[in-house]
Each structure stands twice: as structure tokens, then as C-alpha cells.
Amino acid sequence: MSTCLEGLKEAHGRPWPKELIALGPEESAQQMVLRRIQELSDSDQQDPFMLADLDMMASRHQAFCQALPQVSPFYAVKCNSSPWVLRVLAALGTGFDCASQVELEQVLGLGVPASHIRYAARHGVQLLTFDSEEELTKVAQHHPGARLLLRLRTQDSQSTFPLSTKFGASLEACGHLLTSARDLGLAVVGASFHVGSNCQTPQSFTQAIADCQCVFEMGRGAGHDMSCLDIGGGFPGTEDSGPKFEEMARVISAALAQDFPEERGVKVIAEPGRFYMESVCTAAVSIIAKKAVLEPGGWARMALGGEATLMYYLNDGHYGSFRLGHREPVPRPHLQRRNPKPPLFPCTLYGPTCDASDRLFLEDVRLPELDVGDWLVFPSMGAYTSSMSCSFNGFLPATICYTMGPQLRCLGVGVEEELCCCVCSLRAVDKGLDTHPASHALSPGAFWRQSLNPESARLEDFKTLW
Numbered sequence: 001m002s003t004c005l006e007g008l009k010e011a012h013g014r015p016w017p018k019e020l021i022a023l024g025p026e027e028s029a030q031q032m033v034l035r036r037i038q039e040l041s042d043s044d045q046q047d048p049f050m051l052a053d054l055d056m057m058a059s060r061h062q063a064f065c066q067a068l069p070q071v072s073p074f075y076a077v078k079c080n081s082s083p084w085v086l087r088v089l090a091a092l093g094t095g096f097d098c099a100s101q102v103e104l105e106q107v108l109g110l111g112v113p114a115s116h117i118r119y120a121a122r123h124g125v126q127l128l129t130f131d132s133e134e135e136l137t138k139v140a141q142h143h144p145g146a147r148l149l150l151r152l153r154t155q156d157s158q159s160t161f162p163l164s165t166k167f168g169a170s171l172e173a174c175g176h177l178l179t180s181a182r183d184l185g186l187a188v189v190g191a192s193f194h195v196g197s198n199c200q201t202p203q204s205f206t207q208a209i210a211d212c213q214c215v216f217e218m219g220r221g222a223g224h225d226m227s228c229l230d231i232g233g234g235f236p237g238t239e240d241s242g243p244k245f246e247e248m249a250r251v252i253s254a255a256l257a258q259d260f261p262e263e264r265g266v267k268v269i270a271e272p273g274r275f276y277m278e279s280v281c282t283a284a285v286s287i288i289a290k291k292a293v294l295e296p297g298g299w300a301r302m303a304l305g306g307e308a309t310l311m312y313y314l315n316d317g318h319y320g321s322f323r324l325g326h327r328e329p330v331p332r333p334h335l336q337r338r339n340p341k342p343p344l345f346p347c348t349l350y351g352p353t354c355d356a357s358d359r360l361f362l363e364d365v366r367l368p369e370l371d372v373g374d375w376l377v378f379p380s381m382g383a384y385t386s387s388m389s390c391s392f393n394g395f396l397p398a399t400i401c402y403t404m405g406p407q408l409r410c411l412g413v414g415v416e417e418e419l420c421c422c423v424c425s426l427r428a429v430d431k432g433l434d435t436h437p438a439s440h441a442l443s444p445g446a447f448w449r450q451s452l453n454p455e456s457a458r459l460e461d462f463k464t465l466w
Helices: 005-012 029-042 054-067 083-092 101-108 116-122 133-142 171-183 203-221 245-259 274-280 298-303 427-432
Strands: 020-022 049-053 071-076 095-097 127-130 147-152 187-193 228-230 267-270 281-293 309-314 345-350 365-367 375-378 399-404 446-448
Touching (some): 029 375, 054 071, 054 274, 083 095, 083 274, 133 171, 147 203, 147 228, 171 187, 203 228
Parallel strands (some): 071 095
Antiparallel strands (some): 281 309, 345 365
């Protein structure tokens, strides 16, 4: 783990992976976005791409560990399952939260055809969750030696993506489930919950942790050795809106101190996904077609000061990196002040496929008039984007490039290194990481014109969309 990645070419006889960009001391990931746009424009290509800043991911890991030192992070693989993401997180010392055989294979680096539970049993994955008697019956049959966490239903109606309508047992049902597990000879070792993705109410953690304390008491009464608490995910990916992570961490720490003080020896884990990945990736898409649409009587209204709706057709859309655009709140448009200030128009952003519902957002956004060949840049696109993309209509998902700075490269995340276990014990490496250096952060949408020089581009060169 002490060899810098730059020595891999000589050590392994292989070239530096072309998708991995080694940043110099004065270079930033955002400069690489501009450079890539320039390269594509000069070659007359209009392919969408995404750039992942692996140093930012390391910074998010460090922030999580500093704010919640009593909680061990198990990264939610479903959020972004890129091999380079998993490799770096393994080197940083995270565990992994897997929900399917494919995700287990990605993390374990093996491939054995079997059911999920059998596969887990065969490869030493011991910690599983359940919320029904039917699941207990399956575990008893295929993985009787598993250590089980009882998943509790939570109040998550204020989260962007509620989960409790599908997962979790009611507090009233927990006593029966714990007794059933004991009668089947299964070991329940704790409780788990999830307050929903992108939780908007930190107090949801307070109530859920208090409910888990009740479950622990029921479990001990049924003869189980209750020693593990999984507080799930729901942590914010950005600080643009909603509660800040630091505020949420303070609420969680207070609730843990109240109901699960450290002297009780309960191991506390979490399943961060969006928090680690959302701010890591920037998506860049180009305009491949446009048209103006007037409603009936539109010309007369325009003569009186009305406006047309502009339609922009992009090379990526709902079936690619913007799958969640229909479910997440539409960002409010605003334009960075410039002189003169360009006029704004209601605009519909469509993807490239033949599906009329292939649009980035359900509502129009207000943008200036752009041209075919102009690029739109969307920061904070690392969560549930590439992992949900498909090739519908023959349009391939956006390619992904990764940047890695000198400090992270010296962690020695080997190109050929396989992830052979779900929990990597290399936690010491994150102690030497500095906070990710401040750089020109793009607001949640900016367009870039081909005439800009990426080597000297400044934040002012970006016209923010929203």
C-alpha cells in the first residue's frame, strides 16, 4: 500500500489506464472537464461524458469519519458501482453494503452462480437484514449461520425518496419476529433502519434510534445477543438545500449518546451512498438540436412582449445520467449576473431517444438562448446516475473519466488490486488525507461555449443555469 500509483506502469508492465487522469499539483478536476469539452469539440464529436473526482470522494469519506467517529461506514454500492470508486473506497477502509449477487461479485471479485443468500453464505458474508417471517425461513434454509439485523420501519415521508412503504417491520411486529428467529435457531444481533434517501428531517434519526433501543430490549428478552446497530443512509449529498450534514451528524450523535452510549459496546454502522458520491461527478452534455415552439396565438402574444418556449435536444437524458430528474425537485433557474444580462426563456430539455417522455426534468427551466454544439455542465451528478443508465434506443451511457491527485495516488490503489472482502481493514490511510482543496465549484448547471480556453477558464466564464 505504500507504492505510488505512478509507478504501476513499470511495476506491472502495463500503461496507466486511459480512463484515469493523473492531476498535477496545480490542476483541478473542473479544468479537466473544460479540457475534455475542448477536445471533443475540436474532434467534431458530441459524446456525453462524466468526470469523477476521486479526491473529492476521499474528502467526503474523511468528513464522514470526522463527524461520526463512532459510526463505521459501509458504502451503498447501488449508488455508484464504478470499479474505480470501489477500489478507492476499499483502500480508504470502508465496508460495503450489497443488495444483490452482482454487487457481491463486484465487491468480492468472484463469480459463482447461486442465489443471493447461498452466495453470501458461500463467500463469508455474515451480516444480513430481514423484516418478515418469510425471509427468516429462507435464511434458516440457506444460511443458518448468518448474523441478522431486524430492519425497522421509519417515518420517512419527508425524504426525497421514501423507503418504508416497501421495507421494514413495524415496531409492533418486532417482538414476534424476534421470537420466530429464536425458534428457527437464528441469531439476531441487532437492528437497522433507513430514513429514506436524502432525508430532509434530521429528527427522523432521533425517533428511529429510540425505536431501535426498544428492539434491542425485545431482542435481549427473546435471548438474542444484541450488539450491532445499522443507522442506514439518508445523508445529504450536497449542502445546497435541506439540512447540512454537520447538523444531521450532531443530531445522530446526541441520539446515540442517549440510547446507545459507547460503554454499552454496541457497534454502530451506516450505509452512506449519496453523501459519498453526489458531489464527486460532473456530467457534460451537448446540444444536438433546438427549436422554438409557439402556442396558438403565440405570434400575437410575442408582439405584445410574450415569449416562445425553446426546446433543446441533448445527447444524454432520462435513460442515461438523468434518470432521477423526474423524481427529484426541479432546481430553480437563476443566471449569474453579467453585463449585459442575457434574456431568459422557458426551456424544455429533452434527451436523444425517440421517447417523448425522455426529458431531463418534468418542468421547464429558464435559460438563455443557446446554440447547437454548446455544452451544458451539471455538477453533483455522482449519485444514482451511471448505475441507473441504460442503452435504450442504441444511445450508450456517458463515458466516465476519473481524476486522481498526487496525494490520493500515493495511497497505492493498485490497478490490479481485487476487492476480496466486504470489509477492508485499511482504515489508517484516511488519517493522512487533507481536506479536499477548495476549487471553482460549478453551480448545479452551467453552459460552456467552445470559444473559451480551458487552460485559463475562470468561474466567471460559466453562465450558471440553476
